[in-house]
Amino acid sequence: MSKPEIGIGLVGSGFMGRCHANAFRSVSGLFDVPVTPRLEVLADATDELAQHSALALGFARGTGDWRSLVADDAVDIVAITAPNVLHAPIAHAAIDAGKTVYCEKPLSTTAALALEMTEAAEAAGIVTLVGFNFLRNPMIKLAREIITSGEIGEVTGFRGRHAENYMANPDVPHSFRTDPQGGGALADIGSHIISMARYLLGPMAEVQADCRTIHATRPKTLGASERTPVAVDDMTHALVRFANGVSGSIEANWAATARTMDLSWEITGTSGALAFGQEAMNELLIWSDTGGRSGYKRIEAGPSHPPYGAFCPAPGHHLGFNDLKVIEVAELLSAHAGGVSCGPDFREAYEVQRTVEAMQHSHASRRWVSI
């Protein structure tokens, strides 16, 4: 029997927009989702651009006006991959229209705006999901399961990092990334390691960060000779104390020469430890005390780590980045069908953003800041 169809409206067609489109196209051939997504409308900056992208990405229609997409009766889920400053107005409109909202991170440019969005969604009973896609990795789900089960004992320490090198070159120009509203390495990628730390260990209680701008100026635009000052961090190191007493450190760094995707962590417990790095995203290292045979064991992703099996019945056939987005969309469709938000929802994304801002405040005040 055929499943009910639901209409997808996608705003934006850049890196993440393409990812979303691919995931919505693929999901029902891989997962037994309760509804079948129909790629209905794609909104972009202009009608022309939108129609071009709609064709390329398999959407039925394109529009230069995101408001019409939100208002469209054929659209059940609004997926937001527009510039960060647009997240709030689009999400509010979608909430008002009673649509499920799937928004890329960061939820908004400030925690205050994110809170407003969260409260509006909760008041309206809207299903929400924010795209912290790295959490969808079966190895991360396994890590949480292991921690929760008590298998590594009481957790004592956390050491995490998200380091890339896409802003290492001082000639990378200004963009939304360097906008003081929501920009900087900490907000841009630090938010990934913060969301992962929260997913695995719960909320942080106190933080103390050291934010640093490495390249004091950047070209106004690509190739421009005019350079203007940079007001955001390129690199942040932070001390963290979790509510459960775990202590640790977090680094966010987009000027990390040599690193393309060092989203990594080690978690130490009283009777075991886990370690993970996105550079080897299909592996989880686990340690338990086995006397003279102790050592880190490298678990490779396989069908015994759901939902790996949805992609492949055999172990060792790696999942890739785009597959994480497919998992995210599968969870979104289930949440939509069930009428309940699935994590990380708007509130969780707000909490991540609040943590980012607490770190920024701790840097400015040179003091520990409670969250």
Next chain:
Amino acid sequence: MSKPEIGIGLVGSGFMGRCHANAFRSVSGLFDVPVTPRLEVLADATDELAQHSALALGFARGTGDWRSLVADDAVDIVAITAPNVLHAPIAHAAIDAGKTVYCEKPLSTTAALALEMTEAAEAAGIVTLVGFNFLRNPMIKLAREIITSGEIGEVTGFRGRHAENYMANPDVPHSFRTDPQGGGALADIGSHIISMARYLLGPMAEVQADCRTIHATRPKTLGASERTPVAVDDMTHALVRFANGVSGSIEANWAATARTMDLSWEITGTSGALAFGQEAMNELLIWSDTGGRSGYKRIEAGPSHPPYGAFCPAPGHHLGFNDLKVIEVAELLSAHAGGVSCGPDFREAYEVQRTVEAMQHSHASRRWVSI
């Protein structure tokens, strides 16, 4: 402007059938392919099963009769993921019908049959492609480019292996895998490392193999107490001499406890070396002489390694196994549109099979065998 649509007919809906379906669904959102695939018909063992799978995998129709699929005017490409014994009849029918043929490996159960298929396809001017998907990896393409450019000098040695553990347990029952016609570790996965060796270094001139059956009997069917003898190899080690003089060794092993996907090799040249392992499929190791700074360098896949950029504009965001199939399908669609076979075509797949059989003969005769 919209691209021309072409109809896909898929035979089979198992592991590989699902992979094909997913690739045909995804490809046009990721690659700028010249034609847009339309998932037309899926054939399976019965009408009912086929209709169920068609629905699940997004095909318009299902049929229990693969001959009707082949004959269907709406079908332009016949994708064969049926049991190995059916490859020949389906392919011959498709060739007769003038359809492009996309067939899973092994091309057939014997090299003789594979040669017949090859000659039929060539005579009819049919576009063919065989699914040695691991070749599609951007890192493998990079490796070939490096070798061809002379960057590592004259190649001297090859050491390759495909080792997995899916048959390590003696209670895994008989199946097509243990059928003496086309079965055994060498034919099943040895063919992958052979195809990759050929892709990188060209044909082999002489081989000498040692095939071994580790588990002398297996259950007749899953869970059966009755066990019957096994006539195929669980593990083969082979010496190889390539036509260009390179010497080396190849191992095929499906009883390799500890290994889920050790498709790996090291290639040594007079001025450099390369190493690769599917367990880290987004990496290629390269060595060149830089004096006291020499060492293996770990290149991570990124947009400078086509066609990685079709999936993601940023480096370090891994491709997964299913993405390799999408690349394969993108190349198939281009070949179809251009009317020329793309590698590995039927002839190449026949050559792989011929190499497998030469190894088997060398084992039986305990002599080196020329190919």
Next chain:
Amino acid sequence: MSKPEIGIGLVGSGFMGRCHANAFRSVSGLFDVPVTPRLEVLADATDELAQHSALALGFARGTGDWRSLVADDAVDIVAITAPNVLHAPIAHAAIDAGKTVYCEKPLSTTAALALEMTEAAEAAGIVTLVGFNFLRNPMIKLAREIITSGEIGEVTGFRGRHAENYMANPDVPHSFRTDPQGGGALADIGSHIISMARYLLGPMAEVQADCRTIHATRPKTLGASERTPVAVDDMTHALVRFANGVSGSIEANWAATARTMDLSWEITGTSGALAFGQEAMNELLIWSDTGGRSGYKRIEAGPSHPPYGAFCPAPGHHLGFNDLKVIEVAELLSAHAGGVSCGPDFREAYEVQRTVEAMQHSHASRRWVSI
């Protein structure tokens, strides 16, 4: 022609005492040192114990009185591996007697005492050396050479750690390690990563640390049922700013389940990066921008990395921990013969200790502390 002999007096015969003895025995067969050490006297807690150890470790004589060792005319170098509280009195006596002093780390139990020792040695013109043996690694020397040469550009970030698990078990009893005077993970092993950071990047200007006691009590003695409170840290995370502007983090952790010797760091510069881990002590990772061929390159120790060649003429034959001590002793003998202190001397060891104490103060005050 035979080289002049010099007499060695060793105080202590534990882990480090044995290391010293082995190094003094081996050094002249491996290095072309200007003087030949003669193992003269070993001092230990009692005459009997000392004589036993002297025999075992190849010293001519043993004594229960370290003062007689220091006063012995046949002793030219006093090597101190006694309990930390004895470092100061022995060193002062040796300085007064005009002997070269080779002292294990930490130099003393407080920075104040360490400063007194430093000033006494400097006033007397005594050659001193403190045993931060990990600095002797050819790979660490290579790292410093690379940094100093500007090869990785201007250094921007540091992320370092020394993590082991020898105190992870809450039933490890109290000892000198948990004595508030000079004890704790930060002082015990944090000092190693601090000394290495200083060796590579120079002094730190400001620090902010978070020290934490994981096991609030420990047995009074091994196996005792009586447990007493622990007043030192098991785990410290710290933010650091170097005088040259580099920012980073340092972790010291002796309760790091899973880790036996994670003395590791990554250093990022504007045009390159380096990474090292003592778990692979014969390797240094280096990154430089080579476009689509960029990646971390794994340099293996060999004769082109002095003084590796003193141990072995062929690359790839690993050095071990004890070899680092032989290098240290070779440098000590050269310094002794030349009459100049070699790094790290007493002053450098004092600076390390001062940094440790600044971190402890920053924890207590919950503020950044300038050094």
Next chain:
Amino acid sequence: MSKPEIGIGLVGSGFMGRCHANAFRSVSGLFDVPVTPRLEVLADATDELAQHSALALGFARGTGDWRSLVADDAVDIVAITAPNVLHAPIAHAAIDAGKTVYCEKPLSTTAALALEMTEAAEAAGIVTLVGFNFLRNPMIKLAREIITSGEIGEVTGFRGRHAENYMANPDVPHSFRTDPQGGGALADIGSHIISMARYLLGPMAEVQADCRTIHATRPKTLGASERTPVAVDDMTHALVRFANGVSGSIEANWAATARTMDLSWEITGTSGALAFGQEAMNELLIWSDTGGRSGYKRIEAGPSHPPYGAFCPAPGHHLGFNDLKVIEVAELLSAHAGGVSCGPDFREAYEVQRTVEAMQHSHASRRWVSI
């Protein structure tokens, strides 16, 4: 109480001679050996050279005549690190003189000569030891213990290699290494992986090898413009069948660009697997089936892996290459004191050499050869 002293006579002072000297100097400070070695005489090509080396390496006397060393009453153990052609005459003289003989590998230039040496030593009841030092690694001892215990089930497969790059450059000149008597990659380093395979899995029953000369000529001497033909292999790949039924492959390669010490192997059993590589000589990988938590576990060397504890009481402090020689000498001294040969003795070294020659014959005849 002091231990009895025994006199050491060392023939040769090159790479291995220095290693021996260092081991004899160090051993009694690290191991509780039953006798204390006294460095008595060193023999070298001339009196002058020998006296110089004796001084540098700590021997009491030097001589240009190895016969006088063998005849010297103060010499109890004759250590042979002379050129390979001298092994037989020196060993025979030492055997005749009733001295314990410690000989570097290869035992001789041909298996026939090695057998004569073996039979002479056995007839005279002489304690012998041959320097296959890599077997002394605690991780290799642990591997054998694990295999013998049945922990990985019945062993099924072996894949081993010794690859280095010291002859990769075609301008490395002729030397004893390229002498057809006992030279070539297979004899020189293939013997290491063969001896290790035998240590772990027992004797081989049948072999089939493919030997290849990569550089057809080499300079007559270093820097010479005259080049003469090379008659030995640079690279050998071999198929092996062990007496216990295990099948596998072995590679010996001294032209392996990129590799400085790839002495490595993987051993697969019906219920587990082990893997080792000399590039990480302080680690052993072990795999056992633990369901969804299966994976290779990386065991780091530590005091629970004898005799690691003789060097260091703490885990994670690596042993180095020279330490392996110290272990070898410790075992030699125990064997000498007990009057029994310790493995690998002359007979075992002969068996290794016989295996090398069987491989060479199999290459020449292009057939499997039984051993």
